[in-house]
Amino acid sequence: MSWTGRAQRRGKFRTTLGGHSYTFDDLRDLLAKATPLRSGDVLAGVAAESAAERVAAQTVLADVPLTHFLDEAVVPYEDDDVTRLIMDSHDAAAFAPVRSLTVGGFRDWLLSWEADTATLAALAPGLTPEMVAAASKLMRVGDLVAVARKTRVVTGLRTTIGLEGRLATRLQPNHPTDDAVGITASLVDGLLHGAGDAVVGINPATDRPSTVRALLDLVDDARQRLDAPIQSCVLTHVTTTLELLEQGAPVDLVFQSVAGTQAANRGFGVTLDQLREAREAALALDRGTVGRNVTYFETGQGSALSADAHHGSNGGGVDQQTLEARAYAVCRAFDPLLVNTVVGFIGPEYLYDGKQILRAGLEDHLCGKLLGVPMGVDVCYTNHAEADADDTDTLLLTLGAAGCAFVITVPGGDDIMLNYQSLSFQDVLQARQTLGLRPAPEFEAWLGSVGLLDAAGRVPRLVPEPIRALMA
Known part of the structure; x- marks a missing residue:
């Protein structure tokens, strides 16, 4: 029936x-x-x-x-x-x-x-x-x-994400003016610290197709010059990505923020049909080497409520954690490489302090994985929340113990474009050493081949020649 x-x-x-x-x-x-x-x-x-x-x-x-x-x-x-x-x-x-x-x-x-x-x-x-x-x-x-x-979801494009004993990272080299030199400097900083095996993902300051195309070309050129097994993504709206796919841009991953109700997704300006179309277009490029997962989604508790799309009236509605779990059903339908909750990004109106952020991050991680979604977490908070770096340390180490697929990393733990606090490259190095975790296998092998990782999993203090050439 x-x-x-x-x-x-x-x-x-x-x-x-x-x-x-x-x-x-x-x-x-x-x-x-x-x-x-x-x-x-x-x-x-x-x-x-x-x-x-x-x-x-x-x-x-x-x-x-x-x-x-x-x-x-x-x-x-x-x-x-x-x-x-x-x-x-x-x-x-x-x-x-x-x-x-x-x-x-x-x-x-x-x-x-x-x-x-x-x-x-x-x-x-x-x-x-x-x-x-x-x-x-x-x-x-x-x-x-x-x-x-004990819940595991494994995906792949150029690197394999979600394997046991691994913790991957999104290298987020954002810049407030989309400056190529600034973005390249952050990219180099991340690679020197062994970051970037999940994705090099840039939040553009503007959604102009020409700017997004330039950023895609920048990272793809670096990938080819370094012969690095990384995938890139410029986190623009799916309609912009569709336009660039038609132009033949080097799109590895189709990105979109999604939520747990049709009304909230309408607020993001996206439909399920658009997501299907973009995924099919990205699959047609066949840019993967170890897999064919070509979508990337971000979610976050409170997104539907902030859009007044939680199906509430006169003080009613669906709670934000249940709606967040429903967002993972949207993600699941499009066979993603990566999904992450930006757990503390929306603000203290939705998750007030470090304790609520910790709880929400672990809930989101578990619910997504139980539904078959490759879950990561942006371990983050806004500057007006009752949270600090001790809270992000706690959540990072707890997620590492829980088998989280990947986390987001930014230079110094401070995103200068989005103006919020996340994890630094050094934070993840410390967590990997503390918990005995390693990067994605393909990326780990590349790090070793270019002198960015020794046999004990430590990064060097010197800049290897391939990275010096990228900086020139």
């Missing part, structure tokens, strides 16, 4: 806890009230009013059957193409092993020995974003790390 033929069950959830009665209007309300505290949900008017109400909601949520998520959509099927994508692509056969479980039972099963790497990979097509978001709401930080660590 198709999803549209099912009865779309909606009803109140009730419980009594500590002598108090609690009522939750529907699944959407229950998920929101069960979410660990974050400022965005308070701003939206969907958060639990007290810790007691949150515990009551989590208690009720634990007893909800996973099959209920196939019968009640948090965003109406008829109104939203993301919901239609989720429901119409659901794999019932893959879902069968956990079909009889409740949310609480699913959480316990995920932590069990039976839920090993191969089993979780086979399960991914059978899970909906709302299922994994619900389970994550019942987890502590240690649970989020433990389940994510």
Whole structure:
């Protein structure tokens, strides 16, 4: 039976806890009230009013059957193409092993020995974003790390991303005026520190096609001169990328920011059809050497709320973490090389402090991987958030333990174009050494071949000749 033929069950959830009665209007309300505290949900008017109400909601949520998520959509099927994508692509056969479980039972099963790497990979097509978001709401930080660590998603273009024991990096050489010399200097700085195996990804200061083309040519020329196994991406709008693909530009990855509702994606100026068209055009270039994953997506908790696209009215709506998980269903449909949540970028209105950023980053990482998405994280915060470098250190090391595919790195940890704080190249070197992690294998071999990495995984203090030639 198709999803549209099912009865779309909606009803109140009730419980009594500590002598108090609690009522939750529907699944959407229950998920929101069960979410660990974050400022965005308070701003939206969907958060639990007290810790007691949150515990009551989590208690009720634990007893909800996973099959209920196939019968009640948090965003109406008829109104939203993301919901239609989720429901119409659901794999019932893959879902069968956990079909009889409740949310609480699913959480316990995920932590069990039976839920090993191969089993979780086979399960991914059978899970909906709302299922994994619900389970994550019942987890502590240690649970989020433990389940994510044994969940693995491997992708490739010129480097292989997501292998066990590896931590890749996006080298982000942004410049406030898109200056070629400034970008090249940051590129060299990153390569000297062993960064760039996930992607050399530039946020352009302007979306003009001519500027984007010049940046694409700049990085592709450096790649060829160095004979380096890297992929590049200029993070322009997908419509600009489509235009440049038609011109024959050296596009490795199609980029787009996406969210968990059709209305939020409309706010980004993008449709699912445009993403399909751009992916097909990039595939036709056949620029990969070890794989054919040619899309790159960024997401972030709060994006739908900030666009007033969270399906709320009079203080209602879907909580931001559930909507974030729904964004991964969009990503999954386009077989990406990379997906990352920019976890602290939107601001303290959505994630107030370091504790909320830590929790959100680990939730996003886990939910994306359980859905079969190659997850990375921009470990970052804005300067008006209650966070600092100690918080980013904590999240980086925790993500490394959790098997994160990649993180974003910028010179000195300070992005001079986007004006926010992220990780430095040195931060990732330290994390790799501390946790025994290595770069992507193809990139690691290249680093060794040009004298940028010794047998112990250390970068040299001298600049090798190939890099000197790039700087000339």
